Amino acid sequence: MEWFTVSGYWLSRLVVQRALGAVYLVAFLTAALQFRALIGERGMLPVPRHVRGLPFLRAPGVFVLHYSDRFFAAWAWAGAALSAAVVAGAADAVPLWTSMLMWAALWVMYLSIVNVGQTWYAFGWESLLLEAGFLAVFLGNARTGPPVLVLWLMRWLLFRVEFGAGLIKMRGDRCWRELTCLYYHHETQPMPGPLSWFFHRLPRPLHRVEVAANHVAQLVVPLGLFTPQPVASVAAGVIICTQLWLVASGNFSWLNWVTIVLAFSAVDGDAMAEALGLPAHGPTAAAPVWFEVLVLAATALVVVLSRWPVRNMLSRNQRMNMSFNAFHLVNTYGAFGSVNRRxxxxxxxxxxxxxxxxxxxxxxxxxxxxxxxxxxxxxxxxxxxxxxxxxxxxxxxxxxxxxxxxxxxxxxxxxxxxxxxxxxxxxxxxxxxxxxxxxxxxxxxxxxxxxxxxxxxxxxxxxxxxxxxxxxxxx
Known part of the structure; x- marks a missing residue:
């Protein structure tokens, strides 16, 4: 199928995969370095107690079947090693089927951790990383062109992240509609960063501009992701810039970084390579039939599961950061529907x-x-x-x-x-x-x-x- 791949997005895919591998690396390191006190055998919320009698399909993953601190540590460090290998380019140096197995292993390994993480892992960026990681399984590697459908699925995920966050704000705390939420947010956010004091001390008219710009970035700009180039690249660039602003103003784990990674799926790779002075990318081999079948099946699955987040976004009782299945696929997102004043x-x-x-x-x-x-x-x-x-x-x-x-x-x-x-x-x-x-x-x-x-x-x-x-x- 000639339409199946698009060679012009080779650099976009490279950025997405290497950066997503880096986020996986951080996630596995976070798990390996903190699990004993949080969910270990003697932790505050022990996994063995949590999974006792828990059906496998309620929390699919290896730790429902077996758990020990030593096994979890080996699992997490193995995930970190595999992530580092992906960042180093190992997934592009192996056959396509091996590359897919590497990405699938990362997804399964982190899914196993999230599904026993309980309160400590009940954040939207866990589901976001898993959903992005699932799509990365079907992005292929350097031996074939990037599949068009998967790039569109990544844009659809990015749209739900941004548009869902914009809707929850407009439907939630009235300070978002009054453009006053940032009078408080930089001070009351979960974990301020080194620049948060300075952001908070900006003049109030600038805070109102921040909120208005946020509404545009989350409710208007994402629509541009589905338009032809160069508009889609411009929309992605605006999202990347607004996410970097959020990175500078606070600590939101890898939420902003995965959002930035997803935005590169909408950036014209050839144009980006030309701007960076990189040589043109040569032609790639045609995608094998079995790969096309798997991509079509994954696309159909996402389309079917999308009915739940779409219904949620259209609902007056919209919920944020919710997974509709135990595999954390095709979730609904959102952040700070309400803002603390103190x-x-x-x-x-x-x-x-x-x-x-x-x-x-x-x-x-x-x-x-x-x-x-x-x-x-x-x-x-x-x-x-x-x-x-x-x-x-x-x-x-x-x-x-x-x-x-x-x-x-x-x-x-x-x-x-x-x-x-x-x-x-x-x-x-x-x-x-x-x-x-x-x-x-x-x-x-x-x-x-x-x-x-x-x-x-x-x-x-x-x-x-x-x-x-x-x-x-x-x-």
Whole structure:
């Protein structure tokens, strides 16, 4: 079928595949370095307890069949190694069928992790990576031209990410319609970055421009993805620029980066190569019939499953970041349908005193990403995902979000659990665990320019209430 492949998108496919492999690498590293404390055998939400009696089709993956910490570690590190091989070009140096198996292995391996990750993996970017990774299985490699249908499916995924996010905003918090949400968002977002203080301190008229530009980028520009070139490339370029703006303003794991990767599926590869001064790409071999059949089958599957996200987007009760099947295929997306006006942070403290009283000295635990010490500049971590820090942000919104894991977290602090302490930036009890741990809620806000010059602090915080009274291990 002459129409099946389009050689002009060879560089676009190369960028998509290598960059997606890099995101997979970050995802597997995140899993390998954090799983023991979060979902390990002695973790806060252990996988063995979660999968006990769980039907395989409810959470398809290898860990429903067998789990041990050693097995999970080997699985995650193997996924990281395979991802690194893809980034290095291994998938282009092997036969087409081998390349497809490599991409399919990455998808299956990460699906297995997500489906037992519970609360720690309940984010839209997990499904987004899996859906993009599934489509990458059918993109082919350097031995054949990029399949037209798969490039269109990637644009369809990108459209759902952007348009779904735009709709949820217009239907949600009225501050989006009033163009005032960014009066608050840079300050109250889950994990601010090193530039977030400066974004927040922009003049309010510029914040209104930011919101208006966001509406255009999410509700108008995505329509251009389905138009002929060069309009589609321009639309993709606008999306890439707006996503880079979001990268600069906060930490959103790999959400922005996968969105950027998908945008390259709409960029004219020949034009991009010419702009970069790269030599013209030679002709590729015709796609084998078996590959064409698999691509057509995958396309048909996506078309059939698309009825669910389309119905969701058309619904007045639109939901965001939802998977309609256990394989995380053809999902619905969206972000920040509502925006917090105030930032509440849960501060965790411990003491080594034998008894707790008015004069007890409490020492604060430091987290890597979430705000703590008011004088500490927020750090950049994305695309690496600090899962505990993100859930601490939710705990500050409501204790209900922390009901399943906060108690086990405190218990492990009282035990001095090494795996849990590795998730933290600072352990104030390096020699022996504390005798008591407590948690209190503070109201945080960014300092003003004057306060910043006078105190050197990035945050101002005020104690509001108790989150957890002092607790000790049962003797």
């Amino acid at each position: 930032r509440h942070e849960v501060v965790v403290e411990g003491t080594d005193a034998a008894e707790v009283g008015p004069g007890t000295v409490w020492r604060e635990y430091g987290f890597k990403g979430k705000p703590g010490d008011p004088r500490r500049l927020p750090r950049q971590f994305a695309p690496y995902h600090l899962r505990l820090d993100w859930m601490m942000w939710f705990a500050g919104i409501s204790p209900a979000y922390a009901q399943s894991w906060f108690g086990p977290f405190v218990e492990r602090l009282l035990e001095g659990d090494r795996d849990t302490l590795r998730l933290l930036r600072h352990n104030p009890f390096p020699d022996a665990p504390p005798t008591y741990v407590r948690a209190r809620v503070y109201l945080y806000r960014f300092t003003t320019w004057r306060e910043r010059r006078a105190t050197g602090a990035w945050w101002h915080r005020t104690l509001e209430r108790e989150f957890l009274p002092p607790v000790a291990l049962r003797r």
